Amino acid sequence: MRIDILTLFPEMFESPLSCSILKRAKEASIVEIVLTNIRDFATDSYQKVDDKPYGGGPGMVMMPVPVFGCFEHVQKLAPEKGRLILLTPQGQKFNQGKAAELSKEKRLILIAGRYEGFDERIRIGLDAEQISVGDYVLSGGELAAMIIVDAVVRLLAGALGDEDSPKDDSFSNGLLEYPQYTRPEVFRDMKVPDVLLSGDHGKIAQWRRQQALERTKKHRPDLLRRNNKE
Ligand code: ADE
Secondary structure, eight states: OEEEEEESOGGGGHHHHTSHHHHHHHHTTSOEEEEEEGGGGOOSTTOOOEEOOTTOOSSOEEOHHHHHHHHHHHHTTSSSOOEEEEEEEEEEEOOHHHHHHHTTOSEEEEEEOBTTOBOHHHHHHHTOEEEESSSSOOSBSHHHHHHHHHHHHTTSTTSSOTTOOGGGSTTTTSSOOOOOOOSOSEETTEEOOHHHHSOOHHHHHHHHHHHHHHHHHHHOHHHHHHHHHO
16 A cells, blocks of 8 residues: 655654554555655745635634645556545544545545644645544644554454454444453453453353443443444
8 A cells, every 4th residue: 555645744644653563564665655745836936835724713724825836746647546535624624434444445545734723725626535543633634644644554364463453443343442461461450351261262262252341331431332223
């Protein structure tokens, strides 16, 4: 997969992309991530990318000229058209299902905005899918882009080591993940449940399913209601 990220702050991505699973996936050529600075496409001598909103109001708005210039440049960097995504709190809420859907694409192009938001003609003219990572406002789309990149890349074949698997992850089966334990067997008077030491795989699977259900019922009953509706 190729992921292009259009941003005013490419340096924000350096550390997340150079650790752990994302680092390994890049090194194994499972994913190629290309950062492009929107500011390089500003057309005036001050490299201006934002301006005051027409009609008044607080803050600054991302100008369409540098965003379009940057997108049109990036689009030509690879043969696939790619799936274009604008990060914005006004978008559709991101979840594991969307991560799985995006992981099937050959190319993603993510646009991270700053300031009060995008000039509306960016949304209209680029006809991009709009995604939000949650009902809160970040200072920009960069952290949202990183969340999407991380959630998508770990689903790509070979991104996780052999011993790991995303199939039991929380949300992948509509439930939160069951409790996990590792050594020691007893820690500060808390003992690993006997069933996990029993070696009976049928019983272990049954216990895990039950725990996942109970945990979901307690912490995220909305997931159960949603599953029943679907
Ligand atoms: N930019 C600012 N807040 C955001 C959010 N919640 N999701 C995606 N992009 C954003």
